[in-house]
Amino acid sequence: MTDHPTTNGHHPTPPTELTALPEHPPAAPATGPDSGPAAEVLSLEAARERRHPYPPTTPEQDAPADGPVLEGEIVRVDQPGEAERDWRSELADKNRTRRPIVPVWLRSRTEAIETLKWAGEYAAYVTGYQLARTPLYATRLTLRAPRGLARLVYGMTRWTLDLEGEPVRLATVVKADPESYLKLSRQRDSRVRLRVWVSGAALVTLLIASLMVASAPTAAQWTALAAAIAVLGIVGRPADRPLIDRAVLPTRVEKLTSDIVVRALTVLGVSGLNAKADVNFVAPITRDGPGWRADLDLPYGVTVGDVLDKRSRLASGLRRPLGCIWPEGDSSIHEGRLILWVGDRDLSKTIVKSPLLKATSHDVFKGIPFGNDPRGRLITVPFIENNMLIGSQPGQGKTASVRELAAGIVLDPTAEAWFHELKGSGDLDPYEQVCHRYVSGIDDASIAYAAASLALLKQEVMRRAGALKKLPADLCPDKKVTRAIADKRSLGLHPLACIIDECQNLFAHPIYGKQAGEDAEFVIKLGRALGVVLILATQRPDKNSLPTGVSANVSIRFCLRVAGQTENDMILGTSAYQNGIRATLFVPGPPDQGGDAGTGYLIGATPMPKVVKAAYLNTTATQLIADRAHALRKAAGRLTGHAAGDQPEASAPAYDLLADVVAVRVGSEAKVWNEIVVDRLAELRPEVYGPWAEQEGPAKTAQLTNALKPYGVKTGQVWGTPPGGGKGANRIGIAWDDVLNAITERDGKRDSGAGS
Missing domain, CATH: 1.10.287 (Helix Hairpins)
Structure with a gap:
C-alpha cells in the first residue's frame, strides 16, 4: 500500500473509510524537552463520530475520489455510502445483517417514483375493480x-x-x-x-x-x-366462498433486490466470487417486461462465462425455476459485465404463437417473425441479404424453427421456395403444394435431388449477377435486389429461398457431399446481394457433416441445445462458448418434461446475441398456412415448378446404393471383401463408382464402409481369397445378409410412412 495522496502541498486529505494505512508506521513522537513541539494527539473515536455515514455523491462520481475501492467491498447504486471498515471486523459483520432504516426504494429517486406510481396504479385498479362489483x-x-x-x-x-x-x-x-x-x-x-x-x-x-x-x-x-x-x-357467509373477489392474485415470486442477487452469486462456488467480493451494480434493478433486470460488474477476474456454467446453481440461489433465469454478458463493455434477467414465468413452459397464423400475406423484405425473447418481445429475423444456419441435438425444436421460417417465405407470393427435408419424416410436406422444388426423403435419390438443387442454385446466382449488372444505376444504385426490383417479374430477380433440413445427410454423402459443400459455399458468399437465401439445418454439427466454408460464412445462426463446446462453436461461431454464448446451458427435452426444446441462442439477427424461443407451428397450423399460401400464389399466378406439376431436370445421376450392391453379388456367396465389391460396382456404374475403384488399399475399403454406414450396414473381418486366386486372408468386408436386412428395414419404413 502507498500513502494517501494530498490535496495540496501543505494540508493532507482528511482520512476516510477507504484511506489506506502507511506501510511503515511513523516513529513515536519524542517526549523529551529537546524534542520540539509535541504532536497533536487525535481521538480515534471522536474522528469516527464526525464521519457522515452516507457521504454526498454526484452523478459524475463513479468511484471515491480518494482511491480505488478496496477488495472485499460491495458497491451498490441502490445503497449508496461506504461500508464500515475498521479493526472490529466481527462487529462490522453483524452490522451487515441489519435491515436498513431507510427503505432501499426511497434511496433512489427514480425507483421511488416508479414504486409510488406502481402503488398508486395498483390502488386505483383495486378500487375500480371493487366498485364495479x-x-x-x-x-x-x-x-x-x-x-x-x-x-x-x-x-x-x-x-x-x-x-x-x-x-x-x-x-x-x-x-x-x-x-x-x-x-x-x-x-x-x-x-x-x-x-x-x-x-x-x-x-x-x-x-x-x-x-x-x-x-x-x-x-x-x-x-x-x-x-x-x-x-x-x-x-350467513359460507366458509368456502368469500364475499369479495380478489382484484389482483398474489404473485408467487418476490421482488428482485441486490441482496438477493449478491446472495445467489456468492453461493455459486466460483473462485473470486464470495461474500467479500466486489459486486458493483451499475444501474438500479428495474422491471423489464415480465421480469426484473440487474446490470452489474462481477469481481475482478470473474467472467460471465463462469456464471453461465453455474446457471442451475444460480437458479437455486434465486429460488426461481431454471427457465426464469437468463444471464448474459455484454462483451462490448468488458468480460465481467453481467446482465441478469429474472422472469416471472418459466420460459420453457410458454408456447410462442406465430403472428403468421392469422396473416393473409407477408413481405420477406421486412424479415420473418421468428419467436420471442425471454422478455416476451417479438424477434424478427432479417431475410434478404442473409443466410441462416440452425443446429441442435435431435428433438430440440430444429425442424419447428424451420417451419416458422418457411411459413414467412411461402406467404410472400413473390418468393420462390426450394424446400428439401432429408430425413423423410414429412415435416415440411404441407408446403409441398407451393414449392418450386421439393423433396422429402433420406434415400440416395432424395440426396441427389438436393445436390442438384445446389448446382442449379449456383447457376442461378451467376445468372442473377449478370442480370443485376445490366440494370441502370437509377433503378439499382447499390447493385442489390430490392422490393421494387423483385416485383418486376420480367427481371427474374425475385427472392429465392432454399431450405435444406438435415443437411448433414447431404454434405456427408460419399458421392455428392463434397460438390454440394462447394456449391453451398459459393451460394452463401455471392447470393446474399442477389436475393438468394440459403437456410441450413443440422442435428450433427461437425467438420465432416458441415463444411467449414459453409459454417464460417453464414450471417445468422440459431443454436438450440447442443452437447458440448465444439458443436456450440460450429453453429454459433468460433469463441462463442468462450464469450459466454453457450447453448449447452439449455435443458434437453420437451417443455412438458421441463426441457428447453425450441429455445436457443440467436446471433446475427440482433445487435447482441439473444436467447429466443421460436414460435411453434404444429402440423394443423402449418397446413392452414400452406393452404392460404397456395390460394395466394394461385391468384397471383406464382405456382411454378414442382407446385405446377413440372418434373425436375435430371441433372445428377440417381442410384440406389443398396440395390447396386445386391446386384453385384455373385452366386450364393455369404461374405465378400469391400475392395471386391467396389470393383464390381465400378463395372456396373462407372460414372458413379469409378472414382471409388481408382483408390487403393485402406482408402478403397473405407469408401464402401462409410457409404454403407448410414444404412446401418456394418463391416468386419471376412475370410476370402483374391479374385484371380491366391492365398486366403482376413480383410474388411460385408455379409450379404446384413445388406438384405437393411433393404428390408428401409422398404418397411417407406411402406409404413406411405400408409400413414
Whole structure:
C-alpha cells in the first residue's frame, strides 16, 4: 500500500473509510524537552463520530475520489455510502445483517417514483375493480341474509336458554351427582331469567323498528335496513366462498433486490466470487417486461462465462425455476459485465404463437417473425441479404424453427421456395403444394435431388449477377435486389429461398457431399446481394457433416441445445462458448418434461446475441398456412415448378446404393471383401463408382464402409481369397445378409410412412 495522496502541498486529505494505512508506521513522537513541539494527539473515536455515514455523491462520481475501492467491498447504486471498515471486523459483520432504516426504494429517486406510481396504479385498479362489483356484492349479501338471520336466531336461542351448558348438566346426571346437578341448575335458571328479558327487549325493539320502516321509511331507515341486511349477509357467509373477489392474485415470486442477487452469486462456488467480493451494480434493478433486470460488474477476474456454467446453481440461489433465469454478458463493455434477467414465468413452459397464423400475406423484405425473447418481445429475423444456419441435438425444436421460417417465405407470393427435408419424416410436406422444388426423403435419390438443387442454385446466382449488372444505376444504385426490383417479374430477380433440413445427410454423402459443400459455399458468399437465401439445418454439427466454408460464412445462426463446446462453436461461431454464448446451458427435452426444446441462442439477427424461443407451428397450423399460401400464389399466378406439376431436370445421376450392391453379388456367396465389391460396382456404374475403384488399399475399403454406414450396414473381418486366386486372408468386408436386412428395414419404413 502507498500513502494517501494530498490535496495540496501543505494540508493532507482528511482520512476516510477507504484511506489506506502507511506501510511503515511513523516513529513515536519524542517526549523529551529537546524534542520540539509535541504532536497533536487525535481521538480515534471522536474522528469516527464526525464521519457522515452516507457521504454526498454526484452523478459524475463513479468511484471515491480518494482511491480505488478496496477488495472485499460491495458497491451498490441502490445503497449508496461506504461500508464500515475498521479493526472490529466481527462487529462490522453483524452490522451487515441489519435491515436498513431507510427503505432501499426511497434511496433512489427514480425507483421511488416508479414504486409510488406502481402503488398508486395498483390502488386505483383495486378500487375500480371493487366498485364495479358493488351490485354483485349487494346481491350476495341479500341472498345470504336469510341464512344469516337463521344463524342469528339459532344462536340467540341457544344463548337465551343456556343450551351451551346442556352437555355439562347431562354429564352430572350420568354420574348421579345430585349436588353438582342442583348447583348447575340454579346457575342455569339464573342466567335464563336475565337472558329472556334481554332477548325479549331486543325482539320488541326490532319489531318496532320494522313497523316504522314499513309505515314511513326514510333515508336513514333505509340505510339502517341496508346495514342490517349487510350484517346478516356477512353472518350467513359460507366458509368456502368469500364475499369479495380478489382484484389482483398474489404473485408467487418476490421482488428482485441486490441482496438477493449478491446472495445467489456468492453461493455459486466460483473462485473470486464470495461474500467479500466486489459486486458493483451499475444501474438500479428495474422491471423489464415480465421480469426484473440487474446490470452489474462481477469481481475482478470473474467472467460471465463462469456464471453461465453455474446457471442451475444460480437458479437455486434465486429460488426461481431454471427457465426464469437468463444471464448474459455484454462483451462490448468488458468480460465481467453481467446482465441478469429474472422472469416471472418459466420460459420453457410458454408456447410462442406465430403472428403468421392469422396473416393473409407477408413481405420477406421486412424479415420473418421468428419467436420471442425471454422478455416476451417479438424477434424478427432479417431475410434478404442473409443466410441462416440452425443446429441442435435431435428433438430440440430444429425442424419447428424451420417451419416458422418457411411459413414467412411461402406467404410472400413473390418468393420462390426450394424446400428439401432429408430425413423423410414429412415435416415440411404441407408446403409441398407451393414449392418450386421439393423433396422429402433420406434415400440416395432424395440426396441427389438436393445436390442438384445446389448446382442449379449456383447457376442461378451467376445468372442473377449478370442480370443485376445490366440494370441502370437509377433503378439499382447499390447493385442489390430490392422490393421494387423483385416485383418486376420480367427481371427474374425475385427472392429465392432454399431450405435444406438435415443437411448433414447431404454434405456427408460419399458421392455428392463434397460438390454440394462447394456449391453451398459459393451460394452463401455471392447470393446474399442477389436475393438468394440459403437456410441450413443440422442435428450433427461437425467438420465432416458441415463444411467449414459453409459454417464460417453464414450471417445468422440459431443454436438450440447442443452437447458440448465444439458443436456450440460450429453453429454459433468460433469463441462463442468462450464469450459466454453457450447453448449447452439449455435443458434437453420437451417443455412438458421441463426441457428447453425450441429455445436457443440467436446471433446475427440482433445487435447482441439473444436467447429466443421460436414460435411453434404444429402440423394443423402449418397446413392452414400452406393452404392460404397456395390460394395466394394461385391468384397471383406464382405456382411454378414442382407446385405446377413440372418434373425436375435430371441433372445428377440417381442410384440406389443398396440395390447396386445386391446386384453385384455373385452366386450364393455369404461374405465378400469391400475392395471386391467396389470393383464390381465400378463395372456396373462407372460414372458413379469409378472414382471409388481408382483408390487403393485402406482408402478403397473405407469408401464402401462409410457409404454403407448410414444404412446401418456394418463391416468386419471376412475370410476370402483374391479374385484371380491366391492365398486366403482376413480383410474388411460385408455379409450379404446384413445388406438384405437393411433393404428390408428401409422398404418397411417407406411402406409404413406411405400408409400413414
